[in-house]
Amino acid sequence: MDEFDLAVIGSGPGGYVAAIRAAQLGLKTVCIDKNSALGGTCLNIGCVPSKTLLHSTELFWKLLHEGKELGIEGEKLIFDFPALMKRKESVVKGFNEGIYALFKKNQIQVRTAHATLLSSNSIQVGEEKIAAKNILLATGSEPIALPFLPFDEKQILSSTGALALDKIPKKLIVIGAGIIGVELGSVYQRLGAQVTFVEFMERICPTLDDSLSKGLYESLMKQGLVFHFSSKAVSCERSGGEIKLTVEKGEQKFVLSGDTVLVSIGRRPYTDQLGLERVGIKPTEKGFIPVDGCFRTTQPNIFAIGDLIDGPMLAHKASEEGVAVAEILAGMKPRIEYLAIPSVVYTYPEVASVGMTEAEAKNFGLNILSGLFPSKFNTRARCTHEEEGFVKMLADKEKGRILGVHILGAHASELIALGALALQNHLTALDLAHTPFAHPTLSESLKEAALALHQRAIHK
Numbered sequence: 292m293d294e295f296d297l298a299v300i301g302s303g304p305g306g307y308v309a310a311i312r313a314a315q316l317g318l319k320t321v322c323i324d325k326n327s328a329l330g331g332t333c334l335n336i337g338c339v340p341s342k343t344l345l346h347s348t349e350l351f352w353k354l355l356h357e358g359k360e361l362g363i364e365g366e367k368l369i370f371d372f373p374a375l376m377k378r379k380e381s382v383v384k385g386f387n388e389g390i391y392a393l394f395k396k397n398q399i400q401v402r403t404a405h406a407t408l409l410s411s412n413s414i415q416v417g418e419e420k421i422a423a424k425n426i427l428l429a430t431g432s433e434p435i436a437l438p439f440l441p442f443d444e445k446q447i448l449s450s451t452g453a454l455a456l457d458k459i460p461k462k463l464i465v466i467g468a469g470i471i472g473v474e475l476g477s478v479y480q481r482l483g484a485q486v487t488f489v490e491f492m493e494r495i496c497p498t499l500d501d502s503l504s505k506g507l508y509e510s511l512m513k514q515g516l517v518f519h520f521s522s523k524a525v526s527c528e529r530s531g532g533e534i535k536l537t538v539e540k541g542e543q544k545f546v547l548s549g550d551t552v553l554v555s556i557g558r559r560p561y562t563d564q565l566g567l568e569r570v571g572i573k574p575t576e577k578g579f580i581p582v583d584g585c586f587r588t589t590q591p592n593i594f595a596i597g598d599l600i601d602g603p604m605l606a607h608k609a610s611e612e613g614v615a616v617a618e619i620l621a622g623m624k625p626r627i628e629y630l631a632i633p634s635v636v637y638t639y640p641e642v643a644s645v646g647m648t649e650a651e652a653k654n655f656g657l658n659i660l661s662g663l664f665p666s667k668f669n670t671r672a673r674c675t676h677e678e679e680g681f682v683k684m685l686a687d688k689e690k691g692r693i694l695g696v697h698i699l700g701a702h703a704s705e706l707i708a709l710g711a712l713a714l715q716n717h718l719t720a721l722d723l724a725h726t727p728f729a730h731p732t733l734s735e736s737l738k739e740a741a742l743a744l745h746q747r748a749i750h751k
């Protein structure tokens with residue numbers, strides 16, 4: 292039986308990154324995944340395919356709706372959907388192969404089979420038994436279905452099915468206006484589908500700062516997406532190709548019809564046949580694995596990270612935790628600043644956020660300053676015709692330390708790195724305001740928001 296210092300179960304952004312860091316630190320490491328396409332949800336059915344579809348459809352949508360303004364006109368713009376899907380597959384495949392190459396370079400062994408814990412030191416991997424001094428559980432999450440709408444991935448879709456359609460729906464109903472719902476809804480709306488959302492809460496992406504939810508809602512509505520808030524899908528009838536969804540909104544009931552439904556109501560930790568009971572690890576009611584500050588489960592040599600544990604279900608959060616576990620095993624003392632973990636919605640305009648929302652800061656009883664800079668005053672945004680949106684910055688009143696950065700606008704996903712850097716390093720708004728930024732760039736809006744926080748904005 293092979294014996295390892297660390298056996299990682301799951302090759303998503305949590306598991307594969309942990310395996311690489313562990314190998315860098317000299318640990319004999321194996322990574323086990325039931326899927327031969329390494330990379331987990333993020334690479335195969337999450338971040339990477341969704342951002343590939345979002346990019347092409349955004350370009351198409353912009354040329355269709357803004358081309359004339361930008362001086363670009365042509366005979367007829369055609370979208371080749373099969374070509375896009377083919378490109379998406381090749382992007383994913385390229386990275387699948389990339390992870391194998393990284394594993395080879397770092398001398399990490401790979402096993403392709405379902406892993407089940409036999410004891411705190413041994414794992415059944417297909418026909419093989421593996422011994423490990425330490426085990427890292429990084430088995431991720433799966434989409435939640437509605438009891439009356441089981442996924443068939445043809446007409447009733449999870450995000451996985453929505454990323455692999457062979458034709459564009461005509462009328463798509465999306466249940467859940469969270470991040471994944473609005474991203475995938477945007478993809479198909481840009482390609483001509485009529486997209487209607489049913490959302491239980493009273494706003495889009497309810498964990499975002501109010502200003503971002505409101506701004507994103509207004510932009511998406513202008514693009515033609517339709518939203519029913521404070522509404523609940525309660526039953527469904529199917530006849531032929533048609534789906535009739537009954538929706539409750541307070542005392543009212545109404546029916547939405549469509550040819551396709553995307554159920555995007557959240558994800559839950561995935562621990563099927565992992566053998567947790569055999570090692571005495573008991574998931575919480577919601578299925579998360581409880582861990583201590585060092586990601587240790589109730590078994591001191593078994594760790595858990597990523598979507599499997601509490602916290603935002605984000606690829607980069609999983610990776611940070613994976614690195615931390617490897618470093619803890621090597622005797623180091625890593626620290627993750629959770630407040631500095633950004634979150635992005637890759638719609639058009641994009642939304643990106645890091646740190647506290649205004650409501651959270653107020654709930655904590657903090658005395659805050661808020662600075663706002665609208666993108667329409669940013670030179671680069673005017674040049675590129677991307678004036679929609681703003682940067683909002685929050686800081687504590689006493690020291691001016693940045694507490695949150697909230698961006699609606701083009702390339703917000705890239706700009707938010709500055710906010711993350713500020714939060715990670717406890718910078719003040721004036722630290723940012725006094726930093727030279729290249730002109731003309733969208734990043735100047737962050738500098739201006741930092742100045743606005745002290746009533747010193749130059750361009751508004």
Ligand SMILES: Cc1cc2nc3c(=O)[nH]c(=O)nc-3n(C[C@H](O)[C@H](O)[C@H](O)COP(=O)(O)OP(=O)(O)OC[C@H]3O[C@@H](n4cnc5c(N)ncnc54)[C@H](O)[C@@H]3O)c2cc1C
Pocket residue numbers: 300301302303304305306323324325326330331332333334336337338339341404405406407429430431432450451471561563564565596597598599604605606607608609
């Ligand atoms: C449509 C969509 C879009 C997303 N977009 C983004 C985004 O833009 N940015 C972002 O940060 N996050 C995004 N996410 C979330 C992100 O994908 C997850 O947070 C991330 O993949 C979690 O990583 P993980 O390593 O915890 O688990 P996963 O990536 O879920 O990996 C778990 C792996 O474990 C394997 N596995 C499970 N059980 C076993 C077992 N018993 N034996 C062997 N192998 C097993 C699985 O096959 C899988 O490969 C998106 C998710 C979806 C669905």
